[in-house]
Amino acid sequence: MGERISLKAEILRRLRNSKDYVSGQDICDSMGVSRTAVWKVIKQLENEGYDIEAVTNKGYRLLSYPEILSGSELMSRMNTVWAGKRVYFHKETASTNEDAKYLADEGMEHGSLVVADEQTGGKGRRGRAWASPAGESISFSLLLRPDFSPDKASMLTLLMAISVAEVISSLHPDLDVKIKWPNDVIVNNHKVCGILTEMSAEPDFIHYVVIGVGVNVNQTVFPDELKDIATSLRIEKGEHIDRTAIILGIMEYFEYYYGLFCEHLDVSAFVDIYDRYLVNRNREVRVLDPKGEYTGIAEGINDSGALIVKTADGTIKAISSGEVSVRGIYGYV
Numbered sequence: 137m138g139e140r141i142s143l144k145a146e147i148l149r150r151l152r153n154s155k156d157y158v159s160g161q162d163i164c165d166s167m168g169v170s171r172t173a174v175w176k177v178i179k180q181l182e183n184e185g186y187d188i189e190a191v192t193n194k195g196y197r198l199l200s201y202p203e204i205l206s207g208s209e210l211m212s213r214m215n216t217v218w219a220g221k222r223v224y225f226h227k228e229t230a231s232t233n234e235d236a237k238y239l240a241d242e243g244m245e246h247g248s249l250v251v252a253d254e255q256t257g258g259k260g261r262r263g264r265a266w267a268s269p270a271g272e273s274i275s276f277s278l279l280l281r282p283d284f285s286p287d288k289a290s291m292l293t294l295l296m297a298i299s300v301a302e303v304i305s306s307l308h309p310d311l312d313v314k315i316k317w318p319n320d321v322i323v324n325n326h327k328v329c330g331i332l333t334e335m336s337a338e339p340d341f342i343h344y345v346v347i348g349v350g351v352n353v354n355q356t357v358f359p360d361e362l363k364d365i366a367t368s369l370r371i372e373k374g375e376h377i378d379r380t381a382i383i384l385g386i387m388e389y390f391e392y393y394y395g396l397f398c399e400h401l402d403v404s405a406f407v408d409i410y411d412r413y414l415v416n417r418n419r420e421v422r423v424l425d426p427k428g429e430y431t432g433i434a435e436g437i438n439d440s441g442a443l444i445v446k447t448a449d450g451t452i453k454a455i456s457s458g459e460v461s462v463r464g465i466y467g468y469v
């Protein structure tokens with residue numbers, strides 16, 4: 137299982153937050169560790185590409201840092217109260233959702249985050265595959281231990297979709313960011329992020345919820361089967377994007393929105409913002425219901441997060457099933 141980083145992240149955080157030298161002795165005293173332990177961490181950081189100056193009687197100073205995705209990099213920059221405060225990082229794993237579920241059964245705490253540089257068996261809804269290549273994409277799973285009832289949990293997917301959309305639009309205001317209900321974030325009409333929420337529950341009690349997120353960040357090409365529907369932030373921006381900043385931002389937005397959600401226990405506080413992002417709002421969509429396909433106008437979501445679709449004969453349908461996919465009338469979006 138992934139390493140749990142604390143001393144390294146704390147030293148990195150202090151180095152990053154200080155313009156001046158950070159005294160090695162101060163670190164030892166405040167963290168109750170030996171000089172050797174601190175020195176070892178400094179060496180590890182240097183090996184990872186952090187440029188650290190060491191001056192006798194003054195201490196350590198961070199001169200420059202590499203753009204890498206790692207547990208200590210994430211934890212040293214995390215500004216949240218609980219979301220993503222503990223990071224379990226894997227260079228490679230089959231599926232962060234599977235890891236998070238395993239760790240949840242072992243007692244991993246609310247807000248813990250499993251992050252991988254590469255997923256070899258990433259999952260989408262209904263057992264479909266999600267491509268998450270090494271060094272280019274974001275794959276993480278956030279563990280929640282809510283005390284509300286299991287029927288509310290599917291709304292968390294919508295909260296995560298808004299969080300991802302908000303981060304991308306705030307960091308890159310020039311991009312046209314939308315959400316395809318319920319769980320896909322779209323940039324310039326192509327899928328940039330997928331979300332898979334899984335839950336372990338009894339009929340009226342949630343053990344835990346795991347929200348898995350995959351974001352296409354720095355891919356420059358996609359396999360043939362995805363190239364018509366997928367895009368990456370790099371393709372849309374024409375520049376390399378810092379994956380860490382995106383994850384940090386998602387945690388900040390999600391923490392805030394989750395607090396709001398827990399007050400209302402529905403998405404009433406988010407309907408406006410979600411509808412603003414809703415691709416195909418007031419346009420015709422095709423609803424791929426296993427019981428029969430139909431078309432209608434997507435009007436927006438309701439307080440429970442269901443998509444309201446008005447069919448040609450005027451019937452209003454509130455679509456809430458996770459078994460349903462919605463498409464634009466001419467294709468994926």
Ligand code: ATP
Nearest residue numbers: 260261264265266267319320327330331366461462
């Ligand atoms: P639908 O639009 O049918 O509701 P979905 O939102 O349920 O789709 P997911 O199950 O979340 O889709 O994601 C799996 C699907 O996403 C795969 O079937 C594949 O088409 C597509 N996919 C897989 N990897 C990527 C990727 N890296 N970027 C974009 N799309 C991908």
